[in-house]
Amino acid sequence: MEAVVIDAGSKLLKAGFAVPDQAPSMIIPTQMKRVAEDGSTADGLLSEDVSIDPITRGFVRDWDAMEDLLQHVLYTGLGWEMGNEGQILFTEPLSTPKTVREQLVQMMFETFNVSGFYASEQAVLSLYAVGRISGCTVDIGHGKIDIAPVIEGAVQHIGSRRFEVGGIDLTKFFSEELGKSNPKLNLSLTEVERLKEQYSSCAEDELAYEKLQGTCSKEQHTLPDGQVITIGRERYAVGEALFQPSILGLEAHGIVEQLVRSISTVSSENHRQLLENTVLCGGTTSMTGFEDRFQKEASLSSSAIRPSLVKPPEYMPENLAMYSAWVGGAILAKVVFPQNQHITKADYDEVGPSIVHRKCF
Numbered sequence: 001m002e003a004v005v006i007d008a009g010s011k012l013l014k015a016g017f018a019v020p021d022q023a024p025s026m027i028i029p030t031q032m033k034r035v036a037e038d039g040s041t042a043d044g045l046l047s048e049d050v051s052i053d054p055i056t057r058g059f060v061r062d063w064d065a066m067e068d069l070l071q072h073v074l075y076t077g078l079g080w081e082m083g084n085e086g087q088i089l090f091t092e093p094l095s096t097p098k099t100v101r102e103q104l105v106q107m108m109f110e111t112f113n114v115s116g117f118y119a120s121e122q123a124v125l126s127l128y129a130v131g132r133i134s135g136c137t138v139d140i141g142h143g144k145i146d147i148a149p150v151i152e153g154a155v156q157h158i159g160s161r162r163f164e165v166g167g168i169d170l171t172k173f174f175s176e177e178l179g180k181s182n183p184k185l186n187l188s189l190t191e192v193e194r195l196k197e198q199y200s201s202c203a204e205d206e207l208a209y210e211k212l213q214g215t216c217s218k219e220q221h222t223l224p225d226g227q228v229i230t231i232g233r234e235r236y237a238v239g240e241a242l243f244q245p246s247i248l249g250l251e252a253h254g255i256v257e258q259l260v261r262s263i264s265t266v267s268s269e270n271h272r273q274l275l276e277n278t279v280l281c282g283g284t285t286s287m288t289g290f291e292d293r294f295q296k297e298a299s300l301s302s303s304a305i306r307p308s309l310v311k312p313p314e315y316m317p318e319n320l321a322m323y324s325a326w327v328g329g330a331i332l333a334k335v336v337f338p339q340n341q342h343i344t345k346a347d348y349d350e351v352g353p354s355i356v357h358r359k360c361f
Contacts (some may be wrong), residue, residue: 003087003337004078005329006070007122011142011167012053014326015073018089018333023317024326026077028146030055034349057143057164058093059100067111074112087116087342088111089333091125091325092160094139094146094155101360102353118333118342119360121155123148125328126281129309129320133276134270138259140242140284142167145255147262153325159265161258167284170238171196173248177234185229195221199231202239202289208328209240239287243297256281259307275307281324284318 002017006260008030016025034050039314054065074088088108092101101119108114123137123146133153139146168189175192179185187195203209218232241247243254253261263274280291287344291309298307312320320327336342343359351358 001086003089003333004080005072005089005091005118005212005326005333006073007323007326007329008055008056008060008066009141010053010144013069013073014323015078016326016330017078018330019318020327020330020334021047021315023319024323026073027087027323028073028077030069030124032069049177055143057166058141058146059096063103063107066264069105070107070112075117080319083113085113087118087333087337088114089329089336089342090119091122091329092119092124093141093144094148094160095157096121097324098357101235101356105343105348105356106353109345114345116342116344117276117348117356118336119356120329120332121148121324122146122281122328123155123160124150125326125332126324126332127277128328129316129324130279130312132277132279132310135279135310136263136274136307137279137281138168140255140280140282142283147255147259149263149266149270151266151270151274155310156266157263161262161268163252163258165245165250167193167282169248170200170284171242174200174234174238177237178229178231181232181234182229185227187223191223196238197283198283199235199252200238200287201235202243202287202293203236203292204289206240206244206305209236209244212236239290242284242290243293254297255293256301256307260301260303264303271303272305275303275305277310278307279310279324281321283322285321286319 005018007014011030012027013030014027032052033053052062052065054062054069055196060066105117108117125135127135127150134151136149143166145163145165149156149159171189171193174196203212211328213233216233218226218230221231222228263271341357347355
C-alpha cells in the first residue's frame with residue numbers, strides 16, 4: 001500500500017496516496033460542523049453557528065476536531081482498515097512550533113497506529129513539485145503568507161518571513177469594498193469568497209490600478225437569492241493589496257520587495273540561485289493577472305538579480321500551485337519510506353514524540 005500524504009491547510013485539506021504526477025484524490029474543506037449525537041446540529045442552532053476550525057493560520061488549534069477530521073479522511077475517504085494502518089507523510093507550515101510537531105506524531109502513533117511517519121516543510125515540498133531542491137517559495141495561504149528561501153532541500157530560517165495575512169483577510173477586505181458600492185449587501189464570508197475567486201484580478205501595475213479607480217467598467221452579478229450587485233473597481237483591490245499592503249492599513253512592503261529582502265539575509269553566493277527559482281503557491285496566486293504583475297514588480301525591484309518564476313513541468317497536474325506541497329510530499333514519500341528514513345513505531349516507542357525533531361528536519 002502506498003503511503004498517504006496529507007497537506008492540511010486552514011481552508012482546505014488535501015489528501016491521497018503518494019502518486020506524484022496526479023492531483024490529490026481528496027480535497028475537502030478543513031472547517032467542520034459540530035453535530036449532536038441525534039444528528040441535529042448542536043443545541044438546535046443553525047449549523048453556521050457551530051463551525052469548527054481545527055486549523056487556524058496554518059497551525060492545528062483544536063486537536064479533538066483534527067482527530068475527527070483525520071478519522072474521516074483516512075478510514076472513510078482513503079479506505080484504511082482499523083488494525084492495518086499504513087505509513088503517512090504530513091506537510092508542515094513554516095515555523096511549526098515544536099509542541100505541534102510532537103502532538104501530531106503522538107496522535108499518529110498512539111491514536112491511529114500508523115506503521116511509519118514523516119513530516120517535511122511545505123516550502124521544500126513545493127520546490128520538489130517543480131523539480132528543484134533550491135529556490136524560494138512565496139506561499140499565499142488562507143490564513144498566512146510564507147516566504148521561504150530553500151538551499152539543497154533545507155529551509156533557511158534566517159531568511160524566512162511569515163505574515164499573518166492571507167486569503168481570509170483578502171476576502172474580508174473584498175466584502176468591505178463591495179459594501180461601499182452595494183450598501184444593502186448582506187452576504188456570508190463564504191459567498192463573498194466565491195465572488196472573490198470569480199472576479200478578483202490584478203492590475204498591470206500601480207499606475208494602471210490608479211486609473212481603474214475612475215474608469216473601471218462595472219458588471220452586474222445576480223446572487224442565488226435574486227439580489228443583483230454591481231462589481232467594478234473592487235475586483236482589482238484584492239490583488240493590489242498584495243503589492244500595496246497600505247491598502248489594508250498595514251505598514252509593510254509589497255510581496256515582491258518582501259521576497260527580495262528575505263533573500264538578502266541569506267549568504268550572497270546563493271542569491272541568484274534563490275531568486276531565479278521562485279515558486280508561487282496557494283490558490284490566491286492563480287488570480288487573473290497575478291503572475292504578470294509579480295513579474296513586472298520583479299523587474300522593478302531593488303535587487304540587482306531579478307526574481308523569476310519557475311514554470312511547473314508539463315506532466316504535472318493542472319493548477320499545481322493549489323496543491324504543490326502535496327505533490328512534493330508524494331515525491332518525497334517515494335524516497336523516505338522505501339529507504340527507511342522515516343520514524344518507525346519502534347523509534348517512537350523508544351524515544352517518544354521528540355523523535356520528530358531528530359528524524360524530520
